[in-house]
Amino acid sequence: MKIIYHAHSCFSIITDTHHLLIDPFITGNPLAKIEAASLKPDVILLTHGHNDHVGDALSLAKQQNALIIAPVELADYCQRCGVKRTHPLQIGGSYSFDFGKIKLTPTLHSSAFTDDRGQTIYTGNPCGILFYLANKIIYHAGDTGLSQEMMLIDDSNHIDLALLPIGDNYTMGTHDAILAAKLLKPKQVVPMHYNTFEIITQDPQPFAQQLTALGIGCTILAPEEALTL
Ligand code: NI
Ligand code: MN
Numbered sequence: 612m613k614i615i616y617h618a619h620s621c622f623s624i625i626t627d628t629h630h631l632l633i634d635p636f637i638t639g640n641p642l643a644k645i646e647a648a649s650l651k652p653d654v655i656l657l658t659h660g661h662n663d664h665v666g667d668a669l670s671l672a673k674q675q676n677a678l679i680i681a682p683v684e685l686a687d688y689c690q691r692c693g694v695k696r697t698h699p700l701q702i703g704g705s706y707s708f709d710f711g712k713i714k715l716t717p718t719l720h721s722s723a724f725t726d727d728r729g730q731t732i733y734t735g736n737p738c739g740i741l742f743y744l745a746n747k748i749i750y751h752a753g754d755t756g757l758s759q760e761m762m763l764i765d766d767s768n769h770i771d772l773a774l775l776p777i778g779d780n781y782t783m784g785t786h787d788a789i790l791a792a793k794l795l796k797p798k799q800v801v802p803m804h805y806n807t808f809e810i811i812t813q814d815p816q817p818f819a820q821q822l823t824a825l826g827i828g829c830t831i832l833a834p835e836e837a838l839t840l
Contacts, residue, residue, distance in 0.1 A: 612745060612840050614772065616832035617650075618642035619807045620664060622751065622774060626744055629653045629710040632677075633740065633751055636666030642807050644834045647671060654710065657681040658753030660688070660724035660734025663807070669694060680713060684735030688724060702738050711744035716764050718755035720782070739764070747771045747840050750795065754804065757787035761794040772840055773797035776804035777818055778811030785818040792827050799828035801838070 615623040618640055624631040632652035637643045640663075647667035655668050655677050665685075669692050672679050678696040679689045686699035700706060705714035716739040724732045741764065742749040748765055751774045764770070773795050776782035782804055783791060792800055800822055805813040819829035830838050 612747065613837050614749070614801070614840060615837040616801065616803070616834060617645065618834040620658070620751070620754070620774075620776065620804050621666070622803075623650070623652070624742065624744065624749065626710060631656060631710065631742070632671070634658055634664040634666065634753075635668050635671060636663045638667050640666070640807060642834050648674070651675055652677050654678045654680060654708075656713070656740055656751075657685055657689075658718070658740060658751065659720060659722035659737030660685045660732070661722065661737075661754065662725055664754070665724055672696070680708075682715065682722070682735040682738050684733060685722070685724070688732055688734055700738075702736055705741075711742060714741040714743075715739070716741055716750070716752075717758065717760045718753045719758050720754045720756070741765060749840070750774065750797065752776060752791070754782045757783050757791050759794070761791050764795055770795055770797035771799065772838075773800050774803050775800055777802040777813050777815065778805035778807070779813065780810050782811075785813060785815075785821075788818065789821050789825075792822055793825065797827060799830060801830050801832055 613625040620634040637647035672694045683699040686697040720737040722734045722737040739753040740751045777788045822829040
């Protein structure tokens, strides 16, 4: 399968049969290299309600008749906004879809959506997402601080790819993301949620070097770069 980085926390996972799109913040993202409308996802997965993660999800879901998978209150909000197909999940819960299994994982963060009128809508608990797809395990950490829960994210210790925030300020910085990688023991890490805004400026190179020294692979993806898993 192919994993494409669309900047910030947005990734496409392209399998033989499906296009899964995570946290599609394209419009208004200064690092975005594409138009949101060029993406044709079958499934959109949201880690939490912050606007830099929900992004274009509502309009894309309506255009593509895509399924939105999200924490319960956020899935409910998407439905209230006119999205026809939603699937609510809670942290710790998993569900087997036709494309593979999804499980929501804990994060240390918050979750609310600010709508066009400036109203703040509570959108439940923020989460990370575990993907079990074609014998591969991918972990998208969402927005989170470092936590001991990461030891239990996947107890088989066979995460093939961990997508970890490194931007600091709103999430883990590089120091804590290294500790997170030690707990998660993934084969490979791709850093995310950095350099989108000045306040989350980070140099990913030293982070990659430290991971490599620990025997963990690290691939720094530029926007629209892809890796094959
Ligand atoms: Ni957030
Ligand atoms: Mn964020």
